[in-house]
Amino acid sequence: MSRSEPDDELVARYQRGDRTAFTILVERHQTRVFNLALRMTGNREDAADATQDAFIQALRKLSGFRGDSAFTTWMHRVTVNASYDILRKRRREPMLHVVSDDPDAPAHEPGTPHPDHADEVTGSLDAQEALRHVPDEFRAVLVLADVHDLPFQEISEILEIPVGTVKSRAHRGRIALAKAMGLDPPEREPPVQPDPSKGTP
Amino acid sequence: MTHPEDLLADYVSGSLTPSDRASVDEHLAGCRECSAEVSLARAARSALRDLPEIPVPDGVSSRALDAAGSPGRPGRYRWLGAGAAAAAVALLLVTLPHLASAPASQDKAAEGLAGGSASSIAHADASALELAVQQTNYDQASLDDLTNATLRQATSSLQTATAGLPPANAAPNARIGTGAELQTALACVGKAVAADAGPPFKLILARFDGKASFLAFYFGGSGEGQSPASLVVWIIDGHTCTASGLSSSSP
Numbered sequence: 001m002s003r004s005e006p007d008d009e010l011v012a013r014y015q016r017g018d019r020t021a022f023t024i025l026v027e028r029h030q031t032r033v034f035n036l037a038l039r040m041t042g043n044r045e046d047a048a049d050a051t052q053d054a055f056i057q058a059l060r061k062l063s064g065f066r067g068d069s070a071f072t073t074w075m076h077r078v079t080v081n082a083s084y085d086i087l088r089k090r091r092r093e094p095m096l097h098v099v100s101d102d103p104d105a106p107a108h109e110p111g112t113p114h115p116d117h118a119d120e121v122t123g124s125l126d127a128q129e130a131l132r133h134v135p136d137e138f139r140a141v142l143v144l145a146d147v148h149d150l151p152f153q154e155i156s157e158i159l160e161i162p163v164g165t166v167k168s169r170a171h172r173g174r175i176a177l178a179k180a181m182g183l184d185p186p187e188r189e190p191p192v193q194p195d196p197s198k199g200t201p
Numbered sequence: 202m203t204h205p206e207d208l209l210a211d212y213v214s215g216s217l218t219p220s221d222r223a224s225v226d227e228h229l230a231g232c233r234e235c236s237a238e239v240s241l242a243r244a245a246r247s248a249l250r251d252l253p254e255i256p257v258p259d260g261v262s263s264r265a266l267d268a269a270g271s272p273g274r275p276g277r278y279r280w281l282g283a284g285a286a287a288a289a290v291a292l293l294l295v296t297l298p299h300l301a302s303a304p305a306s307q308d309k310a311a312e313g314l315a316g317g318s319a320s321s322i323a324h325a326d327a328s329a330l331e332l333a334v335q336q337t338n339y340d341q342a343s344l345d346d347l348t349n350a351t352l353r354q355a356t357s358s359l360q361t362a363t364a365g366l367p368p369a370n371a372a373p374n375a376r377i378g379t380g381a382e383l384q385t386a387l388a389c390v391g392k393a394v395a396a397d398a399g400p401p402f403k404l405i406l407a408r409f410d411g412k413a414s415f416l417a418f419y420f421g422g423s424g425e426g427q428s429p430a431s432l433v434v435w436i437i438d439g440h441t442c443t444a445s446g447l448s449s450s451s452p
Contacts (some may be wrong), residue, residue: 017228017443026262026266034255034257044255051261051262052265059265060447063444071322112326125253127249128252142249145210145246146423147249147250147378149250152210152211166206170214171213178244179246183245184241186414
């Protein structure tokens, strides 16, 4: 058995009953899956739960995986959906605070709705914290495009949305993130024009 | 002025064709609004690319690996010693009413049970294990409910050592399969799950999404005498003897 065996061959081997193939797939992808979940959920505990759920979902569905998309594309989709599920679950628990890995970071209440529009986000946060202030749908695109450096076409397949929507969310999301990080330059005060009615003191 | 909004994401990612890039460059030279947006977007992309990769915490994937029954992982059955396993089976096995005759509507999987031959894997715990033949048609949600309830019962029974469990999983119109049926069921399960998994501690023949299926219950676990760390139920197609899905639960 080769650890460099392509994913699709491992999937086929798993479907023929070789359970060790699944172990290799998990070991190969778990860092990427965990980090995607971490950037989506914003804390390690939820990321661990999402990672676990994602692999359980993958195991559930792998027997029926037909290879219409690459395993990595499919696994990213499963992970994003597992992360969405965790985020939805947390938002139904308004008394629970999601604690950031950064002890100095302000606690975020999941029950507090995020802004509907990425454009409304402003502040001065680090990138991880700022991600949590970007709406979920924009965050997924940002993480896949800029943390995982995936092409927009693949993100479109992962999220099952048109590629034009992906690009739009990437651009608006980046701007929202930069504003949340306080990276937007302060708007210049317009030059004061002399008021001719007041005359000269 | 028309802003090339549909090109700006690719521009920042560096994935534009040279001609499109030149076109955007030309626009940016004369458009402060787009130029400011591109600066912000670039800064955001740069900050995200600088985020470090975090190592995966130990054990994050263990539940899925347990469920897959991968070699080298804790056995799904061995968390209990043989004696404890027998006791757990006695406590946990579905209490089913014995029906006078086999249900009329079971399909080929059930029919095939009657004349089945014994499996080489089936002997170890055949005395403790029974096959519950149910008329229930499970879906993922109802099977997940059963999985959660079974794990709760297992944890509770081991913690309190109470004698006997209420027959919470008893299903109407169910019966206990014959010994031959059980052997055939175990042979089918043995084809679907990892060879080192051993027999399940609980086995049901029912329908899952309309298909005759075996539901094979395995613990994933900690150690002998301890509460199980997880419960995995494999859904095994009764016709093909291949795993078609699973349900899992952890405390």
